[in-house]
Amino acid sequence: MSVRTVHVGGPGEGYDVHVGPGVLDRLADHAAPGRRVLVVHQPGREQLLGQVLERLAAAGARPVPVAVPDAEAAKDVRVLADLWARLGQEGFTRDDLVVGLGGGATTDLAGFVAATWLRGVEVVHLPTSLLGVVDAAVGGKTGINTAEGKNLVGAFHPPAAVLCDPAWLSTMTRPDYASGLAEVLKCGFVADPRILELVEAAPQAALDPVAEPALAVELVTRSVQVKADVVAADLRESSLREVLNYGHTFAHAVEQVEDYTWRHGDAVAVGMVYVAELAHRRGLIDADLLARHRRVLSAVGLPTTYGAGRWPELRSAMGRDKKARGATLRFVVLEGLARPARLEGPGEDELRAAYDAVA
Structure with missing residues (x-):
C-alpha cells in the first residue's frame, strides 16, 4: 500500500497531508540540525514516541518531549501555561518546531501553542486517532476550552505538514x-x-x-x-x-x-x-x-x-x-x-x- 497525499491550499504554498505506511520517515524533512522540537504527546503512545524522538535525534534536532493529559483535559489553560513555560525555559525561537503527537485534543493544543509562541512557530501534526487525522489536524484550526464552552479560545495556524500511518490507528478502541x-x-x-x-x-x-x-x-x-x-x-x-x-x-x-x-x-x-x-x-x-x-x-x-x-x-x-x-x-x-x-x-x-x- 503506497502513501497517499492530499494537498491543502492556503497562505504561501499550503501543506501536505500524507497518509500511509512509513510516513514517519518524512518527519526528518522538518528536523534540521540543532533545531529545537517540542513534542507534545498524550500518554499511552510510548513506542511511537520513542520512534519520533529517534528520528528527530538522527536528523540532528533537539527533541523536548512533554506529556499532556489525555483527551479534552489537555485543552486547559493550565496545561497551556505549562507548555509556554517549557518553551521559555528551553529558549525556543521562531526557527524551532512544535510536534503534536496524539488525538484531536492533543493536536488542537499543540497547534495553539505553536500559534501563540512568538506569534507563530511551525507545527507538524502526527495524529494517532481517526478523529485527529480527518478533523483536528487538518485545516489550521487550533484551540482550548474554557468553562463557558469548547474551543472559544483559539487561532488559525496551518501546520507545516500532517503525517498519519494507519497502523497508528490500530490501538484505538x-x-x-x-x-x-x-x-x-x-x-x-x-x-x-x-x-x-x-x-x-x-x-x-x-x-x-x-x-x-x-x-x-x-x-x-x-x-x-x-x-x-x-x-x-x-x-x-x-x-x-x-x-x-x-x-x-x-x-x-x-x-x-x-x-x-x-x-x-x-x-x-x-x-x-x-x-x-x-x-x-x-x-x-x-x-x-x-x-x-x-x-x-x-x-x-x-x-x-x-x-x-x-x-x-x-x-x-x-x-x-x-x-x-x-x-x-x-x-x-x-x-x-x-x-x-x-x-x-x-x-x-x-x-x-x-x-x-x-x-
Whole structure:
C-alpha cells in the first residue's frame, strides 16, 4: 500500500497531508540540525514516541518531549501555561518546531501553542486517532476550552505538514474509532456521497483499520480531501468553511452539558440527526435522507438519540455557539445530499420539535 497525499491550499504554498505506511520517515524533512522540537504527546503512545524522538535525534534536532493529559483535559489553560513555560525555559525561537503527537485534543493544543509562541512557530501534526487525522489536524484550526464552552479560545495556524500511518490507528478502541467515523460520515453527507456508500456496503470493515487498511486509507483520504477543498477556499471560516460544522452546533451543546464526558464524534452523530430533523421540518430534505442519517450512523454503532429533559441547558449552550450572530442561531443543514446550506434563526418551536425527535 503506497502513501497517499492530499494537498491543502492556503497562505504561501499550503501543506501536505500524507497518509500511509512509513510516513514517519518524512518527519526528518522538518528536523534540521540543532533545531529545537517540542513534542507534545498524550500518554499511552510510548513506542511511537520513542520512534519520533529517534528520528528527530538522527536528523540532528533537539527533541523536548512533554506529556499532556489525555483527551479534552489537555485543552486547559493550565496545561497551556505549562507548555509556554517549557518553551521559555528551553529558549525556543521562531526557527524551532512544535510536534503534536496524539488525538484531536492533543493536536488542537499543540497547534495553539505553536500559534501563540512568538506569534507563530511551525507545527507538524502526527495524529494517532481517526478523529485527529480527518478533523483536528487538518485545516489550521487550533484551540482550548474554557468553562463557558469548547474551543472559544483559539487561532488559525496551518501546520507545516500532517503525517498519519494507519497502523497508528490500530490501538484505538472500537467505540473511539466509531466516534471518528462520525466526522468521516459528515464529509459524506456534505460533499462526498461515495464515503456513505463505502461505509454502508461494509460497516464492520469500516470499523477495522487493521483488517481493512486499504479501506481505512480510502475513507481517510476522501475525508481529508473534502476538508482540503473547503479550507483552501475559506481559510478563516467566513462562510463556506461552516459546512464542515454540520451537526456541530447541537454537538458542542451536548458536550458542554455533559461536561465533555461524551466522545466528540458521538455528539456529532446526534447533532447531524438533529439538523436533519430541522431540515426535514423545513421541507429541505425528504424522509429518505433523514432516515439515511440514522441508518448509516447506527450501522457503525454511533448514537442517534440524546436523553430527554435537557432542553433548557442545551438551548442555552447553543446560544453561545461560535456560529451564532447576536441572538440568532445559525445551523448548517442540507438541501439535499451533498448540498449544504445555512439555516438562520429557526423558531423556538422548530428547535424544540427537532430536539423532541432525537430525545
